[in-house]
Amino acid sequence: MNWEIVNQALPFFAKGFELTLWLSLIGIVGSIIVGAIVSLIEYFKIPVLSQFFKGYVELARNTPLLIQLFFLYYAFPAFGIKLSAEASGIIGLIFLGAAYMAEGFMGGFNGVSKSQIDNGLALGMNNFQLARYVVFPQGLSLSVPALSANVIFLIKETSIFSVIAIPELTNTALDLIGMYYHSNEYLLMLVVAYAIILIPVILFLNLLERKVRNAQFGN
Amino acid sequence: MLNSGINVLFEGNNFARLMAGLWTSIWIAVLSLVIGLIIGTLFGVLRTLPNKFIRFILRLYLEFFRIVPTVVLLYLVYYILPRTLHINWAGTWMATLAFSLWVAAEFSDIVRGAIESVPKSQINSGLALGFNRWQLFKYVLIPQSVKLEIPAAINLATRVIKTTSLLMLISVMEVINVGQQIIEANNQKYPIGVFWVYGFIFILYFILDYPLSVWSKRLVKKNS
Numbered sequence: 257m258n259w260e261i262v263n264q265a266l267p268f269f270a271k272g273f274e275l276t277l278w279l280s281l282i283g284i285v286g287s288i289i290v291g292a293i294v295s296l297i298e299y300f301k302i303p304v305l306s307q308f309f310k311g312y313v314e315l316a317r318n319t320p321l322l323i324q325l326f327f328l329y330y331a332f333p334a335f336g337i338k339l340s341a342e343a344s345g346i347i348g349l350i351f352l353g354a355a356y357m358a359e360g361f362m363g364g365f366n367g368v369s370k371s372q373i374d375n376g377l378a379l380g381m382n383n384f385q386l387a388r389y390v391v392f393p394q395g396l397s398l399s400v401p402a403l404s405a406n407v408i409f410l411i412k413e414t415s416i417f418s419v420i421a422i423p424e425l426t427n428t429a430l431d432l433i434g435m436y437y438h439s440n441e442y443l444l445m446l447v448v449a450y451a452i453i454l455i456p457v458i459l460f461l462n463l464l465e466r467k468v469r470n471a472q473f474g475n
Numbered sequence: 476m477l478n479s480g481i482n483v484l485f486e487g488n489n490f491a492r493l494m495a496g497l498w499t500s501i502w503i504a505v506l507s508l509v510i511g512l513i514i515g516t517l518f519g520v521l522r523t524l525p526n527k528f529i530r531f532i533l534r535l536y537l538e539f540f541r542i543v544p545t546v547v548l549l550y551l552v553y554y555i556l557p558r559t560l561h562i563n564w565a566g567t568w569m570a571t572l573a574f575s576l577w578v579a580a581e582f583s584d585i586v587r588g589a590i591e592s593v594p595k596s597q598i599n600s601g602l603a604l605g606f607n608r609w610q611l612f613k614y615v616l617i618p619q620s621v622k623l624e625i626p627a628a629i630n631l632a633t634r635v636i637k638t639t640s641l642l643m644l645i646s647v648m649e650v651i652n653v654g655q656q657i658i659e660a661n662n663q664k665y666p667i668g669v670f671w672v673y674g675f676i677f678i679l680y681f682i683l684d685y686p687l688s689v690w691s692k693r694l695v696k697k698n699s
Contacts, residue, residue, distance in 0.1 A: 318633065318684035319677055320640035323651065327673045330658075334667040408541070415544035419644065426546055439554035447543055447551075454542045 261441045265432055269445050272428030277453065279342070279424060280411045283349035287410060288403070290350055291357025298358065299365055299387065309358070316355035321416050324348045329420045345417040349410060356406045364399025365391050397468040404461035411454060425449050483661050483668035484675055492657070493672075496650035497679055499567065500639035503647070507571050508632055511578025518579060519586025520612065533583060540580035545638050548573050553645040566647040574635060585627040589620035622698055629691035633684045640680070650676055 294309045316324075328344040339347065368391050376390040418427035429446040433439050484490055522533050540548070552573040556562045564572075593616055601615040643652040654672045661668045 314685060314688075315681060318637075318688055319680045320637040322640040322643075323673060323677050323680060326651070327677060331670040331673045334670050412544040415546040416641070418546065426544070426550075430550070433554065439558055443547075443551055443554060446547055450544065450547065451542050458541070 257444070258438065258441060261436070261438045262445060265442060265445060268428050268432060269425070269449055272423060272425040273449055273453075275422070276411075276414050276424040276449075279345060279349070279414050279417065279422070280453075282346055283353055283414065284407055284410050286346070286350040287353025287357045287406070290354035291359075292361060294354060294358035295361035295365070298362055299391075300383075313355040313358055316352050317359065321348060321352050321413050322419060324351060325416065325420050341417075341420045341422045344420060345414075345422050349413060349417075352413065353406065353410045356409065357403060360399050360402035360406055361395070363402050364397070365395035367398040368394045400468050401465055404465060407461065408454065408458060411457065412450075415450075480665055480667040480671045483657065483665040483671050486661060486665075489657050489661075492653050493650055493675070493679075496648060496653035499647065500636070500642065500649045501683075503567060503570050503574065503642065503649075504632070504635045504639050507574030507578055508628075508635055510571070510575040511635075512582055512628060514575065514579035515582025516586050518583035519590065522583060522587040523590045523616075537580045537584055540577050545573075545577060546641055546644065548577060549641055549645050566642070566645045569645060570639075570642050570647055574638070578631060578635060581631055582624075582628065585624055585631070586620070589623040589627075590616050592623065593619045626691045626694040626698070629687050629694070633687045633691070636683050636687075637680065650679065 294313065297305050297309055300306075325344055325348040328339060328348050329341060332339060332344075372390055372394065373386065376386045381389065414424055415426040417424050418430060421427065423431070425446060429442045432442045436442075484493070518533050518536070521529050524530070543551070549570065552569045553566075556564060556569060556572075597615055597619065598611065601611045606614065639649060640651055642649045643655070646652070654676050658669045658672050665671075
């Protein structure tokens, strides 16, 4: 282990670090928004759309991100749709992530106890009131563990962006290894960089899960 | 234009080559799962024992795999094994090693969780019957926790299959790598071959993973 090499590589890693953070953030926020919309469509069983998005969720969840990215980045230009590597990466990550998030939201909604729904109906609530005052508030807190697992998963998936030459952390490390051959140093820095991002995120999400655990009723 | 593009899949022995590539992905996934599930079960059981030192080490092992992305894991094996440890393995074996260790980590946590979810009264009943710890595992804890572990193991299998797509990164001749070669070789004749080849591989992965994920979901529903 040569610390001089580590020192010299630091500015490169700092850049990759920043890009990984940004891409993760955009990907996660985008996935949550799109996933929430998809789960609403499925919850209210909106005809046609709900079947369409059910197919989408299964397709996105049962195929690898790498091939989704290759499709966006290499196959789309054959039809005249040219996307930058970054745009392909973000679209691909949201395509994948939104399906996972939708599944997470739905799991929460379905976990709300039957008696809660019966009570709502007994109070004369209509479908929308039931959703607004009973199913969503309780379902959201139930879906937090699944959503937080997805957040960690999506951050790690950004490492796959390296295959379409987005200069994020993994790509930076591979570039440096290709140029200067010091694989031990660069790989150690890479692992440490992911630890710096993920450990605080994991700790925060654990705290959040503990906070919302009390937000359930009727059990 | 689209219709003629699909022929790229059947030109020469392209189809057979893609299938051979897919087979490489499948056997690596299956072998890694078998090895990983065995080691994972052992680690999971060890993590329910009172020895704090073993529990701490295995927890660290798990957290390492939680933090390091699989891509990075593959590169760690790919560079450290030959360069630092001077062990020269074929890419397929390096991949099997990386995947087995990863599966073992994930499954150890599943097994631990499942064993800990067996009600305390079951353990007390076993103890009242005079079971020792080994008998307790054999007759009470393992049979009752398997029901929770099977859907989780199937779910893990779908993830391992999807992750075999990363094997091309350490130059294993799997289906995507073969696909890239076919695209490059036929670029002149089939300019939109890229759409058909990647589209075909996309569907292949879906065909492998979708039945497994339906099966796992159905088992979970049956348990609850």
